[in-house]
Amino acid sequence: MIINHPILGPRDFQEFTYLGDASLIDRPDWQADNAADQFHDYLYLRDNPAGEHRELWFHEQGDRSWLVVTRNTVTHEILNVELARDVARARGRSK
């Protein structure tokens, strides 16, 4: 597969390490009332779609950027690639 890195352009997926669902960005608040339940769901409950999937890839043999890659798990078509840091900020993870 070729991942179109937002900064570096097309790169071979072999340079990357795969983590999993991009929902791992949404780490719950440890002080929430039901923090334990939220953390349970965060850690253990995942969708496993045959189709579009937003997932985290780490450019380990590259610039060390974490990326959010939107990929069709059936066709391997890559629909979008974003810097995970930008996604995290957009999802309200700024301090």
Place this chain on the structure above:
Amino acid sequence: MGKFDNHGLKAISPLGGYEPRVDVFTGLQIREVTDRALASLAARQGSENAVKSAAASYLGGALPEPAGWGEHGVFSAWWMGPDLWMISAPHDSHELMAADLKQAVGEAGSVVEQTDGWCRFDMEGPRCFDVLERLCNANVRAGKAGDATRTSMEHLGVFLLCQAPGQVYSIIGPRSSAASLHHALVAAAKSVI
């Protein structure tokens, strides 16, 4: 700081010699480079512009753009990642460059000495393309001078700096694996030439 230049510990090269190693082939030379000091420079959060301008005054020129490298006088620098660069200078005159650089950028940047984290081999000669295509997936034939590519060679993550396309490259890899990287380069050269 003169005393740092003449202390009682004798340096060895990444390949374990007291002199840098040179391997010569028809149309290609692979040279171990040991005379460069290195320091990484990272921008502090929100100080991206400040660190760029402070570094520019220290280096005498702008920090390189993503996937690039450049030279300014004795200094050279390459892009390592977002808001992260490696600065290089002659070792004998700049063994303590990390401290000087930190002083130059102050609170705007984080500086880490990297001199001995790496080994470097310079590859020179008209057979560079043929040898590099056996080593890494970088599209060297489409490359230009000033490209700095992070790629891997025989499972080792390296920086590939293009000085002159098809003619001169620097390959910078992890120092502890210098022997493995050197073996890969020499084996590829023997394979092609």
Place this chain on the structure above:
Amino acid sequence: MTDAVMNAGRVAFQADGSTGARKGVQVNRLDGGLIKGGKPLSFTFDGKRFKGFEGDTLASALLANGVRLMGRSFKYHRPRGVLTSGSEEPNALVELRSGGRQEPNTRATVAELYDGLEANSQNRWPSLQHDFMAINDRFSNFLTAGFYYKTFMWPAAFWEKLYEPIIRKAAGLGSISFEADPDAYDKGFLHCDLLVIGAGPAGLMAALTAGRAGAQVIIADEDFLLGGRLNAETFGVGDLTGAAWVEQAQAELAAMPNVRVMPRTTIIGAFDHGIYGAVERTADHVLAPEAGKPRQILWRIYSKRAMLAAGATERPIAFENNDRPGVMLAGAVRAYANRWAVTPDQTVAVFTNNDDGHRTAADLIAKGVKVTAVIDTRADAPAVEGAELFAGAQVIDTKGRLGLESVRLRLASGITRDVPCGALAVSGGWNPNVHLTCHQRGRPAWREDIAAFVPAGELPQNMVVAGAANGDFSTAAALRAGAEGAVAALSKLGIEAKVGELPEAEDAPVNVTPFWYVKEGKGRAWLDQQNDVTVKDVKLAHQENFRSVEHLKRYTTLGMATDQGKTSNMGGLAIMAELAGKQIPEVGTTMFRPPYTPVSFGVMAGRSVGEEFRPTRKTPSHKWAEEQGAVFVEVGQWLRAQWFPKAGETHWRQSVDREVLQTRNSVGICDVTTLGKIDVQGKDAAEFLNKMYANAFAKLPVGKVRYGLMLREDGIAYDDGTAARFAEDHFVVTTTTANAVLVYRNMEFARQCLFPDMDVQLISTTEAWAQFAVAGPNARKLLQKVVDPEFDISNEAFPFMACGEVTVAGGCRARLFRISFSGELAYEIAVPTRYGDAMIRKLMEAGEEFGAVPYGTEALGVMRIEKGHAAGNELNGTTSALNLGMGKMVSKKKDCIGNTLSEREGMNQEDALKLVGFKPVNAADPVQAGAHLMNADGEVSAATDQGYITSAAYSPVLGCSIGIGFLKRGDSRKGEVIRAVNPLEGKEIQVEVVSAHFVDPEGERLRG
């Protein structure tokens, strides 16, 4: 069999312009052909010496020498000859070369002849002519489809001892020598705008079109000669012969710097997003590769666009005894005659269901070979000149031991007729080579007009198909499709190419009437000759209710092994369709998967073999340790000194015990560079580390080090190390050697994805510093001799857990940490790596007066077990901070990775495992890591399990074996005697539960 031969006296269409007058040089050699230069070569087959010419394949050379019998079949050991002239060959598999270079199951049809080539037939004993295992053929009624599944079911006990060894002995074709392959294999990477797969008329035209437009082009062909079928046919292209046009095209391509022509290169797979795998055989056509040069290269090709122009493969017709040597595909017979100037015999008959088969008759007649009959299944077959035509006839049987002698026909009139022939050229039509179009999700579609599957569905991204591979079988159509395909593909890249003027070429239509097998006859009609699958086997599978083609394949083995059914699948599924009363497209094809043709393990491994299997990381003291005669151990990629044997020591324990005792009694030195080091800076560095570690770091003073434990988000401990604070905004963190990469990755994840606005910068500095542990009561005295005198490292000025920057040896910058893994007064001192070699020598020299010893990883391990420090065995992916006895360290006042879920009820049970130590009650008993703990009395069972021992060692200090491990409620059971059991080895010892801190439990030494 050697009837009079007509000599047509025709000038050969030879590419180099000369006439190849070689008729009769070998018994079946004809004139003409593309055997260049005529350089004679010598080779052996089964030890017998033969002659061939440069440009021959092993198969063409053997045929030229009158050798039709080339192998024995897989199951029945039937005598078999060559069926094809290409990589689809199912029968003519040989062992090529010998010794370490021996390669089994090599297709003689693609083995390029070289001087000194050595080939042996396989799957026969004692010889190809007399094969003992041919007795299987007599029992063929038993060895039908599913034989193994049905027969060896029971008794179960027979499987391992009886059935499996017998089957294993009988299975397989070729053999290997068990010697190491002396050759090197390379890998490489190529990039292009257009990858052209196949260099026949379509591929060459595409490459010319794209090359002329300035695109970066790679054109690859599995053959050593470009041209595809143009080499096998007598067609011209424009004013030139086919071969001459190929030469011209090749010359033009060679002159273009933007075009890379790769003969002997097979594209083995189409992968995601335009990536193709290719194997280039760089030295298979010579006796041995030159020193240092690879035999083969595995290329990874990154293409923006690809064109599949892989041609088509002819398919046979099944009939009784159609496997005798001499029965061949018609297109192959034609290729041998036209390209290699070889005929398999001097009398040949043709059996066809289509017009293309007639070309073989015409070409052979033109070459002076006697064609004894053209048997066409079609009643309206076209006329034939120079041979007798039997329209509407079928071949119903063959005769000849070890080789064809005659065929029996059922004529349209119903009578039978025997026709003498030493070879039968069979054509059942052609199948486009759609394989690579299916490597993703493409599923081919049936085209009625050519009675074949063509590429369809979702092709690999950015692939176009041209020529015969797409069902366009004429030369003119191929040339046009190649040019137009290239123009269309490049236009997507913004490269303007032109179709230009196409040369004139034959444009014959396809005339074929599907005919898959001859129904008459009770004997065996072979479909898959490589796997000995017959028409009957397919019928049996159907009878037993195998309905899917994939099941048919697995049950009968149709289409398996080296040829993957390239010549047989179509027949099998056509028969299946007929039996099921379905149309062929309803049945569909089996899935084509990479590789297209067999790939050697060697080229997959590339240079990653032996010592170069993976990169080796060497410590800064490696050279010095080698000089000391150290024994090394691989720790991940690192090579670390395991122990340093001294003269007279005959057992590793002697060395290790000495190293431990001398360190505890005086001072020892160990290279600890391998621990991961991550430099953490930024205004939020301390807060960031608070998130990373279970324990708190925000209040760690500058100049101090703190132990830290890292949890996974599920609360399980996964790594530990230290963090040293050099400034308010600057820490250096260590990780375990094994987890350095993982910890760094997780830290970057936290930095970029979880806390994107924290001001923190990370970078690895593992390699930049040579770090040595100096441990033992004399550690300070030793270091005071090395650290420059202006730095006070007395206990008061530099207490336990202090850190700072110093200089050593008269000015070399260094970092000093007062930390201890051994439990002794200990320091770690780091200098820039280039000075590491000098530093270890300096330390040893300074330590001489104290009898300082270097110690390796074994002594390190012993001392940490004596001290009760957790390491990888304890941080084993199942243990929490609570289990490790560090439950209180997990701060409840702050958020960190893993703290919320570490509070789950199940991880905080009253009887939770706790880390404790174990001493044998009988001092002579060895404590074993992995032993399970049971109460003093009662049953030994999983239900009564009390825990397990994780690490054990002989403690030279205590004079007995000791262990640490996890015991239920272990912290409150000290003094209890329990059992450590090892049911696997039938061992059981009594152990006393003790503190894990065997040595200096109060920690006085390390603070001294």
